[in-house]
Each structure stands twice: as C-alpha cells, then as structure tokens.
Amino acid sequence: MQLTWLEDFVELARTRSFSRAAENRFVTHPAFGRRIHALEQWVGADLVARTQPLSLTPAGKLFLDAATHAIDVLHAARAQLQDTVQHPEQILRVATGRTLASTFFPGWYETINQRFGPFPVSVSTGGAQEVILRLASGDVDLLVIYSSPATRLLIDPQRYESVTLAREMLLPVSASDAKGQPKFRLPAGDATPPIPWLAFSQSLTLRGVLARHLAGLPKKLSLRTVYQADSYESILEMAKRGAGLAWLPQRLVQDDLKQGNLLLVGDADMRIGFDISLYRMRGNANALVKAIWEGVSADAVDEL
Template sequence: MQLDWIDDILAVIDTGSLAQAAERRFLTQSAFTRRVRTIEEKLGTRLFDRSRKPVVALPGVRALEPELREMSARLRRLQLNLRVSDSQAGAAFTLVCQHAITATISPWVVRELTARGEASVRVRSGNRDECLMMVLSGEVEFAMAYEAPDERRQTLVRGLEAQALGADLLVPVAAPELAAQEFTGPKLTGTNGHLPFIGYPPDVFLGRVFGQYIVPRLAETTVLSLKAETALTLAACEYVLSGIGVAWLPLTLVARHLAAGRLVRLEGLPEQELNITLTRLAGGQHAHHDALWRDLAAHPDFPGGLPG
C-alpha cells in the first residue's frame, strides 16, 4: 500500500466527491478517476460506491478508515525522519527519560549535548521499565531514570550498565491553603488523623518507592486518604497546586513553586532521597557516545535536587 494511494482514498472519504478529491490532490478529475481505478485494480476490489452522490466508501473501506489515517501519519513521520537522518548524516542522538526527569533535568542534558556538537537530540519519555527496555532494544543510546539508593544491584538488568549522575529528593508538598486548613499539629496527620494525598499506581516506580520507603515512616496515627492517583508527576503537581491533596514530588520539579510560595514543603513528613542514573548497553557501543557518557557523569553543574 503506497502513501499516495492512502491519501487518494482518504481524499474521497473526506470530500465525498471525486471532483473535490481531485482538486485536493492537485489533479484533473479524469486523471484522478483513472488513479482510483488503478488502485482498485491493484488491490483487486472496489473501494467506492460511485452510483451515490456524494460518493460513499464501501463498508470494508469505512471499517479500515482509522487504520488508513494512522498509516498515513506514520508513513509521513517516517519520511520526515529519513530526511532528517539523511541531512544530519547520523548525528542525531536519542535519549529516553523517566517522565519526571523529562520535565526537569532533560533540558540541561539537551543543552549540554548540543553544546558538545550534537546536531540534534531526540528525547523520548516513559516510565522507568520502558526506559530500560528502549536501551536494551537499541532504540535509544542512553536512559536517565531515578532509583532508590539501595536498589541498583538488585534491579539492574543484565546487559546494562549504569552510573550515578546526581541525586534528587522526593518531598511532601501541599498548596498553602490546604496546609493551613489541614495540618495544625506537629504530626501533620491532617483533619481527624486523615492525610489527603495524591498517589501513584503501585506498579510504577514512584508508587513502589512510596509504598516501600514513605508509608512505613509515617506516624502510626496517620490514615492515608487517597484523593487522586496518577503515574505522571506533572499531573500530580497540578493536582497539588489545585489544593486537592498532598503529594510526594521530586524537589527538582517543585523547587520553583516552593520559591514562589505556590507550594509548601511539609516539615515532619518523611522524605526520600533518589539517585539519578544514566544507563546504557554494557561495554559501550560507540567511541563518541563513550565520551558523552564520561562527560555527563563528571559534569560539576548537574541540576539535581540535593546540594553537592
């Protein structure tokens, strides 16, 4: 199936007219009609009911319309990527970041990489497990993700190597109004001992960190009251800013909100340090990437959430 064929079919579906579809495709009506007939001959099936006005796609074509549109978009992206790849002669560097890091630290990484001569940097985003799988499959050169301080040797997948870049801190924050209303005592357990909070799904990294490292350190009188759950730290941050509840968020993400007074850091609730690691295929694959690997690890200005 050629991209031109898909676009011709979609033009008829969108306009309901061979004449208007021909105009959209910058062809005369007779030339466009011949093209449609050629497509039908190649495929061995009719595509449209021409006896009706407007022209109607046959049921089988209508059923495949979403797939045709997706295929058209994918082929166009592929064309663009091939052009970019050709123009840059393989200079593009691909990095995947855990979602929260994409929003906070990846801008610094992109700046550093482009300053070192990378023509372009492609940044992808995913949860931590997805990031590691992209490295293993060769889709990306490096992955940047969080890990708890004591877990690296337990969880690092065989065939990968990782190095620490810096550290961040998972801190409990709330909107000032909520903090003033709910947290009046030193134990910060909230009204009637209930702590309204924004949670993470238990099967994602921050959900596991919350369950393993935060919950056991809460006061015994604290009753967690889940108000919303999301795997995206950016969404959790917006929920906290809206006064919905407390959330444990990376300090790199909320630092500007704390400085501006839009959020309050809740002293007395547990916090958790997180390492920020860079992961790649073990042994290195390219001398240039080896140099980037060393430079990023040794950079003195890495923007982590902890001093030093």
C-alpha cells in the same frame, strides 16, 4: 498495488475527468483508465461511477480518505529518510520518565549539548518498566531515570552500567490554610486523625523510595490515602488544591514553593534523598554515546 495508482485516483477525484486527470498525470487516456481499473480490482470494489458528470461511489468516497492519508504518510516518510541519508547526523535516543522529561532533562541536555557540540536527540517517555524495556530492546541508547530499589532490581548490572547524574529530594508539601499556615502538618500526634495522603501508584519509581523511608522512621506516621495516581504532576495539582499531604520531587515543586502555592512541612528527617541516574547497555558502540558517557562519568556525583 502501486503508489502511482493511488495518486491517479486522487487526481481523478479532484478533476472528475478521466481525460483531464490523465493529462495532468502525463499518461495517455487508455493507460490511465487501465490503472484506475487495476486499482479497483485490487480494492475489490468499484470506486468510480462512470457517469456524466463522473462521481465517486460510496466505496470510492471512503477509499479517497485512505488513499490521501497513505500518500501523505509515504511521501513524508520518504522525505525523512532521504534527509537522513543526505545528512547522516547521529541522533541520540534517550528514554526517561515523564516528570524527568520536563524537570531535569532539558537542562541536562543543554549542558551536554554545549559540551559536545550540537546534535539531535529523540526523547521517549513512559513509566519505569516501560522505559527500561526500551533500553533492553535497543530502542534507545541512554536511560535517564529516578534511582530506586525497584529500578536497581529491574536493571541487570551485568548488562548495563550506570552513573549518577544528580541528587534529588522528595519533599513533603501541603497547601496553606486561610491563615497562610500548612493545611497538613508532620508529624501527626497520636491524638490527631490520620493525615489525608496523596499517594504514588505502584508503577511510580519513587513509591519504593518513599515506602522504605517511612518504614524506617522511629515513629510510624498516621496517613490515610485519599488519592492515588501514576502521575507526579497529577498529585502535584491535587496537593495545590488542598486535597492532602504529598511527597514530591524538589524540581517539580520548587516553583510552587517559591510562589507560595505549596508549603514545605515536617523536619529534615521527612525529606528523602535519592539519585537521578543514567544507564546504558555495556558495549554500546555508538561514538556519541561513548563520548557523552565518558564525559558525564568524569563529572559524576559521588555516591551517597
């Protein structure tokens, strides 16, 4: 099957005339007819009802959508590839979490872009295991991720190296009550009912960070899970609606704290520090990746 045949068929469907379509395609009428016939043989069905006026068969109508889509996709891919060949800029491929993609990555990218000069970047997002697999398979050059016991177990230090980009905090937050006070407070006394809790699903990186911190508190908190999600943004929305107490990344909640949509609760020992880390595969030969790595390594935040 040839792309020319698809373009012939689309032109025939547009003009509803073999002679006019052949003329527009700069081919003789007999040759045009042979190409349409060859396409029908490839499809395995008659596409054109050779009547007066010419019309498409039901199979032809169905195939017209597929042919039009295929032509658009192929031409778009060709144009993109030609542009890549003509303008062979290095594209930095980065994988990161969905929340980091909006709260941290834009500012970090702006900083390195200014430092190393403008360059294109392709960002893909997903859950922790998903983005780690993209780094492992070579689909991306860099990984920006929340650092946790789980991620450190999944990423082999013999194959990958890391550098700390920034500090982050998990903050306990609550919506306010009618008096402007936190609807949920920390810590809860033994006599009070368990605090409604908006919890992280197992797939979220920060679940392990939070669990380890809570387990290490001198006195166990009385929490009752009322909502669980694999999205920090979803938990944020539920917290603002007053559904329960939540621990959320500072960069995610800072605007809502300023606007009074959420209130910070608990003492300092209820706030949990952790890292935002950058990973790359050892031996990555990409010159742009190497330059960025050396630059950010020199500016790396000291370890906790």
